[in-house]
Amino acid sequence: MYYNCRVNISKNTGKISRNKRGKATYIEYTYAREYLPEKxxxxxxxxxxxxxxxDHPGMMFPNPNFEKFFPDVEIFSPKEQRLNQLMNPEATVFASVPSP
Known part of the structure; x- marks a missing residue:
């Protein structure tokens, strides 16, 4: 499942790689290296x-694994942002209707 929002692709080139499968390009993060002594x-x-x-080079649609490796980046889809605004009563603003 990919989130319906875009984030910048990290500039950490040693850990970020691209893997093209069919028409889609997936962004992968290298989290470890394992030495194979026999090879x-x-x-x-x-x-x-x-x-x-x-459509936007340098941007990607993140998935839940993105949050594991980059917890300091805030990810909100437009629907979640609207839900947070509605759930927070201090942020809700009502327009006043003039009386007749």
């Missing part, structure tokens, strides 16, 4: 953190 090289352990937005 004498290491293998990157990656997790998909989002899907690249083809």
């Amino acid at each position: 004498k090289y290491n293998v990157a352990r990656r997790m998909t953190i989002g899907k690249a937005d083809p």
